[in-house]
Structure formats: C-alpha cells, structure tokens
Amino acid sequence: MPIQPNFLERTAFFTLNAAPGPMLDLAGALALQAVNTAVQLNIFTTLAERPSTPTELAQTLNCQERGLEKLLAALAAIGYVVERDGRYHNSAMTNKWFLHGEMLDMKAALLIFDTFFRELWPHAPEVVRSGERPYNFYDFTASTPGLSHAHQTMMQSNANLVGTTIVKKVALPETASRLLDVGGGHGQFTIHFCQAHPRLTATIMDSEAALETAQQNLDAAHLNDRIDLYAADLWHAAWGTEWDAILLFNLLHHYDLETNHKLLQKAHAALKPGGKVAIFDQVAGKQFGSATNAIVQLVGLMYYLFADGRIFTRNELTDLLTNTGFKNIQFHPMRQAPGSSLLVAEK
Ligand SMILES: C[S@@+](CC[C@H](N)C(=O)[O-])C[C@H]1O[C@@H](n2cnc3c(N)ncnc32)[C@H](O)[C@@H]1O
The missing domain is CATH 1.10.10.10 (Winged helix-like DNA-binding domain superfamily/Winged helix DNA-binding domain)
Structure with a gap:
C-alpha cells in the first residue's frame, strides 16, 4: 500500500x-x-x-x-x-x-479516473441529493475522445489478471463449441477461453465503440476466424440459442435486480440444456479484509453516482440464478481482483 x-x-x-x-x-x-x-x-x-x-x-x-x-x-x-x-x-x-500493462493497465486507469474526477465527480452532491444525473454515463464515455478505448484497455488488463483462473473455474466440457460474451467489450475474456479450448468458437456482443478495441485484440491474437463481433444493444438484439456458455462479466452492476432477472432470463433462453452461465463482478457483503471492503464500497458508490448501478450480495446473485431456473451454482472469490467473485451455474 x-x-x-x-x-x-x-x-x-x-x-x-x-x-x-x-x-x-x-x-x-x-x-x-x-x-x-x-x-x-x-x-x-x-x-x-x-x-x-x-x-x-x-x-x-x-x-x-x-x-x-x-x-x-x-x-x-x-x-x-x-x-x-x-x-x-x-x-x-x-x-x-x-510497466507490464497487459496485467493491469494503470496508465489507462489513471486517464479514466482523471477524466471522471474532473467531469463527473463534481456532480456527486446533486446526484446524492436528487437521485438524478445531469449526464448519461454511456453517452459521456462514447463521446469523450479516447475514453472508450482507455476504459476497455483498463478492463482488458484486469481480464488478463484473472482470465486464466476464470477459464479453469468455469470448466467448460471438451465438447463445448459455442460461447457468447454479452457486454464482452475488449474481448480479452473470450480470447482466454478460445485459447484454452481449441474447438471453441465465440461471439462478443457490445457497442460498436467497445468492439473497436476487441477487433484490435482479435487481430493480435489471430482469432478472427473463431470469434465474431456483434455490434448490438443487448436488450434489443437476438441472442440466438443453443450456446454452451454465456459470459455476463462486469455487467450486472449496471442494473437493478428486476432488470438483472430479465437479463438472466435471456441468458437461460439462449443456452442449451446443461449450458453454463458465468457471472464475474464485485460482490457485496463481508470481505476478507478492510482494504477490500473499502474498495467494494467506494466502487459501489461510483457505480451509483455514474449510472445508478449497484453491487449485489452473494445471496442476491444466488437467488437471482435460482429464480431464473439455473442449478449447480458455484461461487468462487477471486483474490487477484479484490472484491470480485465468479459465479457459475447450469441450465
Ligand atoms: C464494465 S464493461 C465490462 C467489459 C468486460 N465484460 C469485462 O468484464 O471486462 C461493461 C460492458 O458492457 C457493455 N454494455 C453495457 N450496456 C450494454 C448494452 N445495452 N448493450 C451492449 N453492451 C452493453 C459496455 O459497452 C461495456 O463494454
């Protein structure tokens, strides 16, 4: 520290x-x-x-x-x-x-936080007072030059930190051949899955701006022939069916419980029987250390201020999965990403 x-x-x-x-x-x-x-x-x-x-x-x-x-x-x-x-x-x-930005790109993180401190945080008192935001976070990110790419760069280095562990814990069967990464942004998680599973093909669904970073990563990983990019709004797009796995990584914190129930229903409908949904996100509740607790609480405040987002407890996420019809729910805290955990469940 x-x-x-x-x-x-x-x-x-x-x-x-x-x-x-x-x-x-x-x-x-x-x-x-x-x-x-x-x-x-x-x-x-x-x-x-x-x-x-x-x-x-x-x-x-x-x-x-x-x-x-x-x-x-x-x-x-x-x-x-x-x-x-x-x-x-x-x-x-x-x-x-x-100096090893592929593991955690602090330069990108500093650029983003600097922009947030100057442009968004000054509105915090009025947001807390009124619950209203004088900005749309997603439009702000998309319209500020360089911000979307810096955001995806920060997230992708985070993905590289935990990607290998996550791929092991999701434990796709050898027969798995189709993965959908919803809100997959930079695509680095999908790349880790495809590198570990040579028979796997995948689709990354996200905004056009986010997928520009994914395209660069696919080119660098030589995986264009196995990974498709699908520029779409996840609420309006058809998700398709018969997926072996669907990733919902760092996505649920954008929405409330009711909306996440709809998100999981879409995932359930799109998976094949026995297919797996994986959620990776910060999880609220008792943390293993006070620094981790502070990180989760501060990040939770930021999600609220910027986009009315929230961080859910393990019980809330487990109930959400159960109520949508998922079974065999597994919970894996991820020590490398303080405060974040992985949940894997089966249709
Ligand atoms: C915090 S990032 C997570 C990126 C990646 N999944 C990860 O864990 O590193 C959330 C992603 O969800 C995407 N997203 C949010 N709302 C979306 C929507 N309605 N349709 C498609 N993508 C969306 C954002 O563009 C962004 O890339």
Whole structure:
C-alpha cells in the first residue's frame, strides 16, 4: 500500500484517534496526482531503461532538476521508486503494475479516473441529493475522445489478471463449441477461453465503440476466424440459442435486480440444456479484509453516482440464478481482483 502508517502511526491515527485520520485521505489524493504526473513525464518507463540520478533524469526528460527532485522524493515516500547510491530505480510494485500493462493497465486507469474526477465527480452532491444525473454515463464515455478505448484497455488488463483462473473455474466440457460474451467489450475474456479450448468458437456482443478495441485484440491474437463481433444493444438484439456458455462479466452492476432477472432470463433462453452461465463482478457483503471492503464500497458508490448501478450480495446473485431456473451454482472469490467473485451455474 503506497501510504503505509507504521505501528505507532496506526495507533495514533486509528486506535487512539489522536492524529487526524482524514489527513491520510488528503495525502492519498496528493499521491495519485504525483503518480499521474510521473506517468505523464514518462518517469517510470525511463527509469526502467536506466536507473538515474536526478541530474541524468532531468537531462533525459528535459525537465527542471529541482522539480524532478521534489517529484522523485515524493514518489520514493509512497513506494513507487527507491533511491540507491544516488540513483533512482523503479520499485518492484512499479515494475510489476506500471510497466507490464497487459496485467493491469494503470496508465489507462489513471486517464479514466482523471477524466471522471474532473467531469463527473463534481456532480456527486446533486446526484446524492436528487437521485438524478445531469449526464448519461454511456453517452459521456462514447463521446469523450479516447475514453472508450482507455476504459476497455483498463478492463482488458484486469481480464488478463484473472482470465486464466476464470477459464479453469468455469470448466467448460471438451465438447463445448459455442460461447457468447454479452457486454464482452475488449474481448480479452473470450480470447482466454478460445485459447484454452481449441474447438471453441465465440461471439462478443457490445457497442460498436467497445468492439473497436476487441477487433484490435482479435487481430493480435489471430482469432478472427473463431470469434465474431456483434455490434448490438443487448436488450434489443437476438441472442440466438443453443450456446454452451454465456459470459455476463462486469455487467450486472449496471442494473437493478428486476432488470438483472430479465437479463438472466435471456441468458437461460439462449443456452442449451446443461449450458453454463458465468457471472464475474464485485460482490457485496463481508470481505476478507478492510482494504477490500473499502474498495467494494467506494466502487459501489461510483457505480451509483455514474449510472445508478449497484453491487449485489452473494445471496442476491444466488437467488437471482435460482429464480431464473439455473442449478449447480458455484461461487468462487477471486483474490487477484479484490472484491470480485465468479459465479457459475447450469441450465
Ligand atoms: C464494465 S464493461 C465490462 C467489459 C468486460 N465484460 C469485462 O468484464 O471486462 C461493461 C460492458 O458492457 C457493455 N454494455 C453495457 N450496456 C450494454 C448494452 N445495452 N448493450 C451492449 N453492451 C452493453 C459496455 O459497452 C461495456 O463494454
């Protein structure tokens, strides 16, 4: 964790309430700005190529040395870089999570969050007061240049983090040959399934804008001949029938329970007998740690503010599946994606 109070500080901030705990949130906001500045200045990629003194870095990046010294000192204090013998290096955390974007694209995440902080969060008090939103989140995402692609890039790196585990847990039979990924966006989950199951073909249904990212990924994975892209609104489109599996990943949090019941009815009707539906999403309720709980609650607030979305409990999701006629429901918490779980059920 970037800002880590030590034992004495935790006692002062949390146990005794003798120091101002909210200062840590202000510092967290400053930390995010510092990291964002570092990303925009290419500090992490530059240090990955060559650990540098502030003087060397100032020359390479064409920056003022004094400003860089301040930025590097701040980044060192929050664990993003380390100083050894006068040279700055990326920390192991930065190397893993900032430079290997295929696992979790923090650059895309920062770009999106930065846009949300500037454009959407300022409306939060009026949304909480009135329940009305002066924007349509989906139109906003589609009409802001670069935002849809950045969103899909962030989601696809998240998919790469958990994709292999999810494919194993969904455990499609060898005979499975047809998969439908509803709201599949970037397509990376479908790609993981097709790579693991050579006989599988698939269709990804999503908006035209989202599927532009999917097309790039299909080209890179050489899977155009096995995966179709279906640009459609899932509520108006025909889903077809006789699917072996249907993925509903990070989709249910857009809708209320009643609407999700309709979503699952559509999935049930489109699956063949014995076919599997898989839901991957944040799940509300008791979490295994307080940081995970905070992530789920904060993300849940964001879903509400942006699109009147919500995060459901395990019981709500299980009831939803049962009431739609699904059986053999399995629940798998996914530790790599804090707060998210996978549910798999059969028609
Ligand atoms: C949060 S993203 C999840 C993407 C991917 N399934 C994943 O888990 O990484 C939700 C996706 O649902 C798509 N979506 C939302 N409403 C939709 C609708 N009515 N018809 C088709 N796609 C929709 C969005 O375009 C977006 O790509």
